[in-house]
Amino acid sequence: MTPLFSFLVLSLKFLSADCKTEAGFCSCSCQKKELIMKAVSILTVLSAAVFGFFVGISFPVQITPQLQCGILPCSSGDAANYSFSGTSMIGILWSAFRNTNIQSNGTSENHAVTKPKGAEKLPPGLVVTESDLHMRRLWGSPKEDVATGKYLLALAVGYSEKANVNATVHKFSDEFDVVLFHYDGRTTEWDDLEWSKQAVHVSARKQTKWWFAKRFLHPSIVAPYEYIFLWDEDLGVDNFTAEEYVKVAMKHGLEISQPGLDSTRGKKTYEVTVRRNDAGEMHKTNEGGRCPDVHQRPCSGFVEVMAPVFSREAWTCVWHMIQNDLVHGWGLDFNFWRCVDNPEEQIGIVDAQYVSHHGVPTLISQGNGEQEGSSEKVRARQWAEMHTFRERISNAEKERGNSAAALEEYHP
Incomplete structure (x- = not known):
């Protein structure tokens, strides 16, 4: 603006100057007219700019780019x-x-x-965006209620395994909130157990653990819990303590884990999940096993769907991976690795706290008992769901432009 004002000042001085000669008067007059026209033009532009500026600050405009x-x-x-x-x-x-x-x-x-x-x-x-599965009383001040548990134990149960479930829950301290998913509709028969009065009971006949989990363990519902234990009902827990298990998982940075399996007292499916006596507190791979590649599932970065334990962050990812219509969850365990940054370091088996898998076929017997061969039909759907899940993963990878990503498969 300084050169502009200097020009105007010089122009005004020139306009006020005297012209003494006739020839000079003629020349001066022409120059004065030219300068007057330029000065008027400049003043007009400046006036319009100032007027527009004050109009702009009086009427704010929302500027939002469309991204x-x-x-x-x-x-x-x-x-x-x-x-x-x-x-x-x-x-x-x-x-x-x-x-x-x-x-x-x-x-x-x-x-x-x-x-x-x-x-x-x-x-x-x-606005409250999160909740929990903690029971609260109907009286007194909410501030004086018992605090929400730090961890969550969720079990899919039937009445026939009541004794085993009771033994399992007693291995979990008051730091855990408990939710039972009843697939047989029998909920009141658990009322004689003291801890059951403080547990959340959800009932839906002939439904699986993963069906319940997708509908009742939304990340916003389990947000307060640091770890989520999503277990089957048929685990032997004589050598297991939940609090000690959590300490090991935290110490080793395990985002997804499971207790080691005592193969001498129960069933096993994969070598990597079997408890190792020489591994210390935990192990992450099956080095020296029958797997051709120790860096692939199920030789490392792998836990089963039977007794997984998830950190809050890992569960948020896994919940989104559970398919709403594929109720058995077959194939999920081969893809848990997708929900951590480093599967070989953040997924592991805790040997210091181990369990045995009884392998009671309670769920498969929940098929349509009125029809012959209902158990076989349940098994057929489990295999079919696994193949469907693999196809969806493959298609999703292709859509993402990552066709080179490995599709985890295992053929026992």
Whole structure:
């Protein structure tokens, strides 16, 4: 602006100068006219710019770029980091002169961005996005209620395994909240057990552990729990203590794990899950086993679907991987590795706290008993679901453009 004002000052001085000669008067007059026209043009432009500036700061304009998120455009909420919603850019530049607080409107916008879908009409301080499976009393102050457990034990159970389930729950301390998924509809028969009165009971006939987990263990529901134990009902726990197990898992940074299996007192399917006496507290691979590649499943980075233990972060990923219509969960264990950063380091078998697998076929007997061969039909669906799951993984990898990714398979 300085050169412009200097030009105007010099022009005014020149216009006020005297012209003494006739020839000079003619020349001076022509130059004066030319300078007057230039000065008027410049003053007109400056006046329009100043007028437009003040109009702009009086009427803020929302500037929100339309960003691309996947195949759908982002809303202003999704593009919060890249937009200036509800704040005039001119206002930002002029705020120092106006002494206005442009952050107040921006703060409310940030609160709106964090609201989940469906909660837009609520004030930010009223929105609660997480819950738990902790029982609460009907009286007294909520602040004085017993605190939510640090960990969660979830078991799919039938009444025929009541004694074994009772023994299992007693291996878990008060730091654990307990939820029982009843697949036989018999819930009241557990009332004689004291701990059962503080457990959550969910009943749905002839449904599997993974069917229950997909519907009742949403990440927002289990968010308070550091570890989620999602176990079968037929495990022998004579040599197991849950609190000690958690200590080992934390110490070794295991995001997904399971207790080692005592093969002398129960069944085994994979060598890597068998307890090793020479491995110390835990092991992560089956070095020296029959697997052709120790870096592939099920030789490392592998636990079974029978007794998995997930960290909160790992479970969030696994929950999203569970297919809603594939109820048996076959094939999930060969893909748990997708939910950690380093499968060979963050997935392991805890030998210091081990169990035995009784292998009681309680669930397969829950087929349609009125029809002959119902158990075989259940088994047939399990295999069919596993093949379907593999196909979905393969197709998903191709869609992501990662056709070179290995499809984990094992043929015993």
